[in-house]
Amino acid sequence: MELVTEDDIRAAATRLRGEIVRTPLTAGPAQGPPFLLKPESLQPTGAFKLRGATNAIALLDPARRASGVITHSSGNHGQALAHAAARFGVPCTVVVPEGAPKVKVDRMRARGARVIMVPPDRRVEVAEETSRAERLALIPPFDDPTVIAGQGTVGLEILEQSPEVATIVVPVGGGGLASGVATAALTVQPHRVRVIGVEPELAADAAESLERGRRVAWDPERTHRTMADGVRVCLSDLTFEHLRHRLDGIVTVTEDEIARAIAHLALGARVVAEPAGALAAAAILAGRVPTVPGRPEATVAVVSGGNIDPALFTRILAEHG
Structure with a gap:
């Protein structure tokens, strides 16, 4: 690896x-x-999540960027990706586990992200499924x-x-x-x-x-x-x-x-x-x-x-x- x-x-x-x-x-x-x-x-x-999210979006080719990005996050990475996506003019979707802090979810939405709430054990699965179905670039929180x-x-x-x-x-x-x-x-x-x-x-x-x-x-x-x-x-x-x-x-x-x-x-x-x-x-x-x-x-x-x-x-x- x-x-x-x-x-x-x-x-x-x-x-x-x-x-x-x-x-x-x-x-x-x-x-x-x-x-x-x-x-x-x-x-x-x-x-700190803004660093990784911004670097990842900056490295996407223009065609993939135009289709939009998606991630799964309990809060900080979702906020970061929404912020970075807005800077690049890119649509953003965040799959959020139920029970995530309201203050973080509200800030994702305030930055223009579409939020999908799911049970905690389905966050990765739903993000991957939505990425394939809607042709969105998946930007994981750390992987x-x-x-x-x-x-x-x-x-x-x-x-x-x-x-x-x-x-x-x-x-x-x-x-x-x-x-x-x-x-x-x-x-x-x-x-x-x-x-x-x-x-x-x-x-x-x-x-x-x-x-x-x-x-x-x-x-x-x-x-x-x-x-x-x-x-x-x-x-x-x-x-x-x-x-x-x-x-x-x-x-x-x-x-x-x-x-x-x-x-x-x-x-x-x-x-x-x-x-x-x-x-x-x-x-x-x-x-x-x-x-x-x-x-x-x-x-x-x-x-x-x-x-x-x-x-x-x-x-x-x-x-x-």
Whole structure:
């Protein structure tokens, strides 16, 4: 299986110039170990997914682009594809699992996407069926080299912004972000920068897969127990191979640790993070990933998204603020 390369990521970075925000590195919460944040929540769609979606659409030939694009997503990738499609003047359809956060679904529709709601275990099947029936270009959330290359620009930016970085911590759901960032770290700074993935304990299929040495899928009934809706999906064969060869390690966090991280980021770093977006910070704050005393620039936590349901955000701040 052919993996994404440094050249793929650098080409994506050139392609994305002017289309996405080059997010800054900002200080982590004052309370706790020293580390920096890469707030992808500052993207126009509130999450890193805009990078991969834009790169994928940009690489479609004009004829395929004109027919329209489709994806399956619980929220952030759907929003990103809708945004990118609108920029290119392309019709967009998103197959959404029932129970997806209303705030994310509403934003997909606001960006012009047609939304098809289905049971969680049928999201991929319906997207593929609709793609064939309507001749739409299918752009998966993570199981695609062009998407992974776009997500890898997050890692490329971190390496350029903080030459002293030694550890990058990233959330893991489908594995596209972790695959791209790990590729950037391994090829741009080989053997100097380690990349650590983070999953919720209640959706830890990647941790189990890497431990067993083969891809293990968890049923939606298991992964939907976590509040981190953005990482309820499992690895694909493509992302598993990237992580198996390039990720330096993976840890898990509890639901309480995720909630506490959301509160710490909001109150201590002025960064709004959704549950999936808070995973990396949660692992650091919980002591799962050691940092270097006095050197915040040595550890960077990627805040992958900030599209949190307002009611959930209010409740977490009330309980943990």
